[in-house]
Amino acid sequence: MLHDFSYAAPTAREELFSTLARHGKTAEVLSGGTDLLVNIRAGISTPLHVVDLKGVAELAELGFDATEGLSIGACVTVTRLLDDASVRKNYPLLIRAASELATHQLRNRATIVGNIVTASPCGDMSSPLLCYGADVEMASAAGTRRLPLQEFITGVKQTVIQPGEIVQRIIVPTTFCGGTGNYLKLKRIKGHDLGVVAVAMLRYGKKIRVAIGSAAPTPVLLPEFPSDATAETIKEAARAAISPIDDVRCTREYRSFMVEEFIDRLLKEVRA
Amino acid sequence: MKSIQVRINGDLYEREVRESKTLLHFLREDVGLTGTKEGCGAGECGACTIFMNGQTVNSCLVLAVEADGAELQTIEGEAGPNGELSPVQEAFARHHAVQCGFCTPGMVMTVRDLLQRNPRPTREQIIHGIESNFCRCTGYQQIVEAVLDVTGQLSDTEQEGLKYV
Numbered sequence A: 001m002l003h004d005f006s007y008a009a010p011t012a013r014e015e016l017f018s019t020l021a022r023h024g025k026t027a028e029v030l031s032g033g034t035d036l037l038v039n040i041r042a043g044i045s046t047p048l049h050v051v052d053l054k055g056v057a058e059l060a061e062l063g064f065d066a067t068e069g070l071s072i073g074a075c076v077t078v079t080r081l082l083d084d085a086s087v088r089k090n091y092p093l094l095i096r097a098a099s100e101l102a103t104h105q106l107r108n109r110a111t112i113v114g115n116i117v118t119a120s121p122c123g124d125m126s127s128p129l130l131c132y133g134a135d136v137e138m139a140s141a142a143g144t145r146r147l148p149l150q151e152f153i154t155g156v157k158q159t160v161i162q163p164g165e166i167v168q169r170i171i172v173p174t175t176f177c178g179g180t181g182n183y184l185k186l187k188r189i190k191g192h193d194l195g196v197v198a199v200a201m202l203r204y205g206k207k208i209r210v211a212i213g214s215a216a217p218t219p220v221l222l223p224e225f226p227s228d229a230t231a232e233t234i235k236e237a238a239r240a241a242i243s244p245i246d247d248v249r250c251t252r253e254y255r256s257f258m259v260e261e262f263i264d265r266l267l268k269e270v271r272a
Numbered sequence B: 001m002k003s004i005q006v007r008i009n010g011d012l013y014e015r016e017v018r019e020s021k022t023l024l025h026f027l028r029e030d031v032g033l034t035g036t037k038e039g040c041g042a043g044e045c046g047a048c049t050i051f052m053n054g055q056t057v058n059s060c061l062v063l064a065v066e067a068d069g070a071e072l073q074t075i076e077g078e079a080g081p082n083g084e085l086s087p088v089q090e091a092f093a094r095h096h097a098v099q100c101g102f103c104t105p106g107m108v109m110t111v112r113d114l115l116q117r118n119p120r121p122t123r124e125q126i127i128h129g130i131e132s133n134f135c136r137c138t139g140y141q142q143i144v145e146a147v148l149d150v151t152g153q154l155s156d157t158e159q160e161g162l163k164y165v
């Protein structure tokens, strides 16, 4: 049994924002519900009001254009991203990470934006989005604002988002379209599991971009490297940027070791 | 309470439901369709898998109010009108892919969805395809064989072996 709350699914943006403004901190936004309902059930989240975003049609938009890039609306599910031809063509790392996220059933509900807002260090979408230089666009009754993803996530499950505000979309620029790379995720089992540690690497022309998940309070984007950088240079930068911990899923040492191992494997791949 | 309308296995239901009720509990407690099971209640085990608007979902992580206007299919809609088993159910029974049966409704939904997306999955693809559903009895082997059989991929020797189990 979940504790009682009210439920609203506004169909217009204005109504959505006024509902959220009215309820302030007592409201939680609902998108795919794959984190929120787990948290409510566990008593970690205790909203008096649940406000569903899925009534607002424009929040479900997913589109690519050559100037702005890829726009991923708040209600775009992981499955929809996986099925999208323009994402498959232009953003292969997003596809790799999305196909590693949870299970098919969960991907049918879970949203890309929800994954970012949850801001778990092991969230699968953060690292590849960081590699592609994604921005987060927020909106509320007061207007909209836009921030780079690395400024949006501020700590373990913490973001800059304010009560009354939503993320309306993620924008992935075209800057690195056509780049190649991969996303490697270490799990405890072959089946679905949260990442123990994960590394995304993107090579674009003379540049290499690397982001690391589950190895610090937030996903980490390393400074950009020239494409002929040595593995040691990248590993040194990684060591300086991460601060892995011991937890139920693995030890600090193993995390550090696997980050470096993944850097070696990915470098081989992007140079092949 | 909120009023919702859902179509389940072809029949229309209109009910008043608590906003905080999950779709799983709505099906089991309010509609009386107890075929769909609750294992973990948190998205991990797949026992609660049903079809919602053509896609499989974990019904423990959907609110009943979110299903207003939706089309649902549960295990109760799997067999034919006179109780004749579907090909997937038939294969499960033949291969002893059911022991305690708790995972079976969700597993059958998942397998049907897998076969809709990929009519002839390899052994590897079957194993990957059912990663969302836990079975604590069979060790999965019989389930994989049932899926291979229903897609016509069991060798003659394997078919022959079945006579003796």
Ligand SMILES: Cc1cc2nc3c(=O)[nH]c(=O)nc-3n(C[C@@H](O)[C@@H](O)[C@H](O)COP(=O)(O)OP(=O)(O)OC[C@H]3O[C@@H](n4cnc5c(N)ncnc54)[C@H](O)[C@@H]3O)c2cc1C
Residues within 6 Å of the ligand: A028, A029, A030, A031, A032, A033, A034, A035, A036, A037, A038, A053, A074, A100, A101, A102, A103, A106, A109, A110, A111, A112, A113, A114, A115, A116, A117, A118, A122, A123, A124, A125, A161, A165, A166, A167, A168, A192, A193, A194, A195, B042, B043, B044
């Ligand atoms: C069994 C299981 C396995 C999982 N495995 C993985 C995994 O392998 N990898 C992984 O990365 N994740 C995994 N997850 C978590 C993953 O499903 C979620 O992070 C998902 O992407 C969140 O999206 P959602 O739409 O379901 O969010 P919701 O649950 O709807 O929302 C999550 C949080 O973000 C807020 N929120 C959502 N959207 C917005 C918005 N647009 N604006 C403002 N606030 C918003 C909500 O209020 C809530 O606090 C798993 C979850 C489960 C239950």
Ligand code: FES
Residues within 6 Å of the ligand: B037, B038, B039, B040, B041, B042, B043, B044, B045, B046, B047, B048, B049, B058, B059, B060, B061
């Ligand atoms: S009961 Fe829904 S996934 Fe376990």
Ligand code: FES
Residues within 6 Å of the ligand: B097, B098, B099, B100, B101, B102, B103, B104, B134, B135, B136, B137, B138
């Ligand atoms: S048959 Fe018992 S859990 Fe699968």
